[in-house]
Amino acid sequence: MKKVLIANRGEIAVRVMRTCREMGLGTVAVYSDVDRRALHVAHADEAYRLGPGAATESYLRGDLLLDVARRAGADAIHPGYGFLSENAEFADACAAAGVTFIGPPARAMRALGSKTKARQAADAAAMPRVPGSVTGLATVEEALRVAGEIGYPVMLKAAAGGGGKGMRAVASAAELPAAYAAASSEAERSFGSGEVYLEKLIERPRHIEIQVMADMHGNCLYLGERECSVQRRHQKVIEEAPSAVVGDDLRRRMGEAAVRLALSAGYVNAGTVEFLVDEAQNFYFLEMNTRLQVEHPVTEMITGLDLVEMQLRVAMGEPLALRQEDVRLRGHAVECRIYAEDPENNFFPSPGLITRLVQPGGPGVREDCGVYEGWTVPLEYDPMLSKLVTFAETREAAIARMVRALDEYVIGGIRTNIGLFRRILDDEEFRAAWIDTGYLERLLARPAERGDPEIPADVVTLAAALFASGAKQNGADVPVEASESRWAAVGRREGLRA
Template sequence: MQKILVANRGEIALRVMRTAHRMGISTVAVYSEADRDAPHVRAADQAFCIGPPPSAESYLLGDRIIEVALDTGAEAIHPGYGFLSENAGFARAVAEAGLIFIGPGPDAIHTMGDKLAAKRAVQAYDIPLVPGTDEPVTDLQQIREIAAGIGYPVLIKAAAGGGGKGMRVVDREGELEGQIQRAMSEAKSAFGDGSVFIEKYVTAPRHIEIQVMADTHGNILHLFERECSIQRRHQKVVEEAPSSVLTPELRDRMGRAAVDVARACNYVGAGTVEFLLDADHHFYFLEMNTRLQVEHPVTELITGLDLVELQIRVARGEELTLKQEALKINGHALELRVYAEDPLQDFMPSVGRLELYRPPAGEGIRVDDGFAEGMQVPIFYDPMLSKLIVHGEDRPAAIRRMREAIAGYQVAGVATTLPFGDFVCRHPAFTSGSFTTHFVRDHYSPEELENDLEREASVAARVALHAYLNHLDKLSINKGTDEG
């Protein structure tokens, strides 16, 4: 494998290219007209514009991307995450074109992309599942009976897709019909499939996911867990590894369950098995993401492994030489997704020009980004500017380092989630490890963050004034000494 086309943009495209270049592999970038001057375009050995800014006219054009790969002599395509990364049809088309898809096979993508099919696939392995249906439901009377049987509250979820779309919590029977209709409509609009299923709603859950890596020789490893419970709108904002609540025994059981999930669909490559963990530390299989995750760097920092390199090696047919018993957790890592969003305005997107953009640097600090000062943050794509990742010898050290890194991150021109990240890192619920996926609902308010920012600004002003007055006193003393 001498050349790889990276079918993505921004920080993940750069992330893949860095490893490819270190391995001596040339890279091809594709880009939309909006990304003509983006860093990933400049970093690649070759770059080709594939269409206008909208994703549907550029980054989602699988046939066009395959055509560029063939024209440039690329032997493989790395999809990154998002866009076409979990599109079984694209993975199949890549293989049919004689190219290597750096990811799982289309059958595994298809199975795990359908939550109901995924549940059926893992049933033979005795993996804990949240009580609920394993087939789509549409009949309201049937839904009423199922909900009564498993007990309220219940969760209505789209059978296809994720990211919180097509998802509704129903606390009582009187709300059921309206919420079902809303969930089906949203699922149809977002995924082209209005199928939903119903399951018991876990009231105080934590979101724990296990990183797996599998080769074509039958070897499957788990690379420990990531805690992803700090979310807004069902999407992750702060992730860490390891989790503060898993015991070694529970970690081992969840790891073995994740390996079984991968085995159930003949998985190859890097994947993530997601679980819900309830207040009594019972875990339930949620879904499998058949790609590299946004938060993969925290796993890299605690294991010392390069997951992109492992992806490429597996795609080349190499056997994993790592052994499960040899893998160890080293320290603690945190990741903050730095979105161009305003946490004071319900995390609304904040687009504009990056008038100032200077990421922090230093020991234990890593920034994966795809922007540079002076660039425009486009409205067409996910508004994530970067991932700020830190590593420390333990969790308190990692939290301190994250707060220091946030303080050193200079951004002007757009609002960001940096202040929210600092709010999380100093909140007692987070520092104590006593939090759930309801952290934002239970502990965060824009008013509280605004008050905190005002207090910090006031303290900073007083410190600056004190330093200025001290400076004047010293000048006065020195002047008196000179005159004497």
């Protein structure tokens, strides 16, 4: 392997390129028309245009990606996450073109990528799973029969996708027909398949996942767990490693179950096995993500491992350099997904020009970023700007460090969810780790504290300028690059309100 094409954009493309550069590998970026000036393009050794802004005409075009690989002389493709990262047909096409796909083989994707097939694989691997159907539902009558057998409440889910699309919670038989039609229709629009399945709705569960890494020589490791229970509409918002409620015994049992599933499916490379854990600490298989996860940095922080480097070495045919007993977990890491969206307006996307960007730093702070000051955030893609990660010896210290890092973070010109993270991190239930998958919805339903309102980005920038100007007139030399919270405080003193 000499040169890697990163078939993605934004922060994950930059993150993969950094490890490639450390390993002496050449990097090739691809971009759509709206991404011509994107950060990942600037980071790459070479960059090639794919097509128009729509993902269906650019990042989802496997034929265009393979053509770029041929022209650039790239002998491997890293798909990142999203787009074609879990597309078995693309993995097959890479193999046919003689290009290494840095991910699992297509046969493993097919065995585990579909939620219904993954449930069948879980049964074959003797894994505990949530009760429900193991195949797609053919009719609403079948759905009613299965729901009657396992008992309400139940959850309808799309077999072909995730991210909350095609999901409906159902409390009674009277609600099921309409929910079935809605879930199937949404699944068809989102994934091209209307197949749905049904499972028991576990009350107040935690969403905990196990990171696995497998090589081509029959070795597979589990690298601890991640707590992903802080979610909005089934989309993760904050991730932690390790989980505050998982002890050594539960970690071992979940990890061994995850490895058993991966080995039984012939899995190779990085993957994540997701579980629901109930209040009695019973765990149930949920699904497997056959790719690198958005939240992989928290695992890297507590293990000291570079998961992308491990992916690349596995793809080169190298055996894993570790044994399970060599894996050591240390400290605690927290990740916040920074989005260009407006929590005050139903989390509506907030594309536009980033007029100001002051990024946090200091001990124990990592930021995987995909934007820069002067960049225009496009409307065409997921609005993630960066992933902010903090690490410390304890959970309490990692949270305190995250609060400090968020206070340093300034993004002007657009709305972001930074204020939401401050609200979560200040919440007593979160600090006590009394969380489950419904925690954030309950928090958002409560009235926000009035003591520290979120100040619009343009007001923050104006307050900063006024403060700096006044300080200079008084003979002080105050840098503008200070924390958003400081400028927000200035704005409040000056009577500037949202």
